[in-house]
Amino acid sequence: MGFVESLRMALALILAGDRDVVSAITTSLDVAIWSIVFASLVGVPVGIAVALGNFPLKSVIRVMLNSLMAMPTVVIGLLVYGLLSRQGPLGSLGLLFTPKAIIIGQAILATPIIANYTLGAVQGADERILPTARTLGANYLQCIFQLGREVRFGIVAAIIAGFGRVISEVGVAMMLGGNIRLYTRTMTTAIALETSKGDFAFGLALGVILIVISLAVNVFLTVAQEGRHA
Amino acid sequence: MSIPKYQLSSIRVLYGDTLGVAVDKLTIVAGGLHVVVGSNGSGKSTLLGVLAFLNKPEHGEISFDGVPVEWESGKYSLLRKRVTLLHQNPYMFSGTVAANVAFGLVARNIGKKDTRSVVRESLERVGLPGFEPRNAKRLSGGETRRVALARALACNSEVLLLDEPLAHVDRTSATLLENLVATLASGGITIVMSSHDERWGARLGGKVIHLEDGKLDPAAGQSLYNEFSRCHGRDNANS
Numbered sequence: 001m002g003f004v005e006s007l008r009m010a011l012a013l014i015l016a017g018d019r020d021v022v023s024a025i026t027t028s029l030d031v032a033i034w035s036i037v038f039a040s041l042v043g044v045p046v047g048i049a050v051a052l053g054n055f056p057l058k059s060v061i062r063v064m065l066n067s068l069m070a071m072p073t074v075v076i077g078l079l080v081y082g083l084l085s086r087q088g089p090l091g092s093l094g095l096l097f098t099p100k101a102i103i104i105g106q107a108i109l110a111t112p113i114i115a116n117y118t119l120g121a122v123q124g125a126d127e128r129i130l131p132t133a134r135t136l137g138a139n140y141l142q143c144i145f146q147l148g149r150e151v152r153f154g155i156v157a158a159i160i161a162g163f164g165r166v167i168s169e170v171g172v173a174m175m176l177g178g179n180i181r182l183y184t185r186t187m188t189t190a191i192a193l194e195t196s197k198g199d200f201a202f203g204l205a206l207g208v209i210l211i212v213i214s215l216a217v218n219v220f221l222t223v224a225q226e227g228r229h230a
Numbered sequence: 231m232s233i234p235k236y237q238l239s240s241i242r243v244l245y246g247d248t249l250g251v252a253v254d255k256l257t258i259v260a261g262g263l264h265v266v267v268g269s270n271g272s273g274k275s276t277l278l279g280v281l282a283f284l285n286k287p288e289h290g291e292i293s294f295d296g297v298p299v300e301w302e303s304g305k306y307s308l309l310r311k312r313v314t315l316l317h318q319n320p321y322m323f324s325g326t327v328a329a330n331v332a333f334g335l336v337a338r339n340i341g342k343k344d345t346r347s348v349v350r351e352s353l354e355r356v357g358l359p360g361f362e363p364r365n366a367k368r369l370s371g372g373e374t375r376r377v378a379l380a381r382a383l384a385c386n387s388e389v390l391l392l393d394e395p396l397a398h399v400d401r402t403s404a405t406l407l408e409n410l411v412a413t414l415a416s417g418g419i420t421i422v423m424s425s426h427d428e429r430w431g432a433r434l435g436g437k438v439i440h441l442e443d444g445k446l447d448p449a450a451g452q453s454l455y456n457e458f459s460r461c462h463g464r465d466n467a468n469s
Binding site for chain 1: 310333
């Protein structure tokens, strides 16, 4: 089957709302969104704290965050697998090969990305923001909130970068989810599996959707950045 | 005898190995106008930063209303609700002019209705009525400084610190500011403002504090005090 024929069949699968395609899409979005929520709850405060803090291990933490950004997804999958497997310290929770396990792994994957981008956004912020807020009587939390408000586009960019990373990764989803049909099978694991089985059209259908999602994320980011300069 | 607003003793502010400000003794009485005069880099902004409780001195003691400031406890940050500094190059938060002017009021948990009226009054005082809905990031330089002044006025602080408020402003803005400062000072608010122009400091009739290389210059201050007293016959506070 040629590429064009595969593409035609892929579009047909998408338009027909094929059960496996829809399941892979919803599972991918579900685990990606939840993992980004958790990663943002940790990564944004960590990024702000490291940017504003003045403590002895600051440079060490920055190096660690930079290193973790390049952490291979299969390594994260392997480490979390060790924690969640039956013999692991969290094995009794029975999370391995569930969407929750993928969420944990992807949250760990995205956290340093979001923290690092947030750190950069805060460090690049106008240095008059905090003194201005302070002299107008804002307390510590109000100052931090105002700073976050001023660099919100940078923080949104950080979250979107993290989302882009988790929506497109394979290693964590494969190792921790087990690629179980209609349960933990994501778009990326489905593409890897179906293509290896020779079902190129199915893989292509999911590939097209993945590209559309990535494009939508980038359009959102661009619109957000333009809004910043409006 | 009234309690001084500020009493500074043996204050040292350092930037690395560089001396920012070294003030052995300085008293700022409550109410009225005080003008810190000095050339560029003399430490005026640093001194105002100390008075605004933004710059923590490496050494020395400050008393505010007779109470020593406890830098270590963090309680000093509460004093910032009683003192407002207008920076030389003010920053506008993203959003509307109204949101900017209301910032200090929101920080003080003032109700929305009161906030609206205070914002309107503050903008009228700086000659910018009706500016509430404008984008604060799209103001001209002069408008930005006046909105920043309105934002500081809205806080209704006991002490207003103005860092070079007349630098790079047009004649209209300068006149408006001079009149405003005179009104506020006569109303009992303690105003400390900086300027590199000695004549301007003397003309406004405030007590002149002369800074040079981060240190007080009593002789220069006394000279201006004498000049001012001779010209205007007013009663300046002593240092």
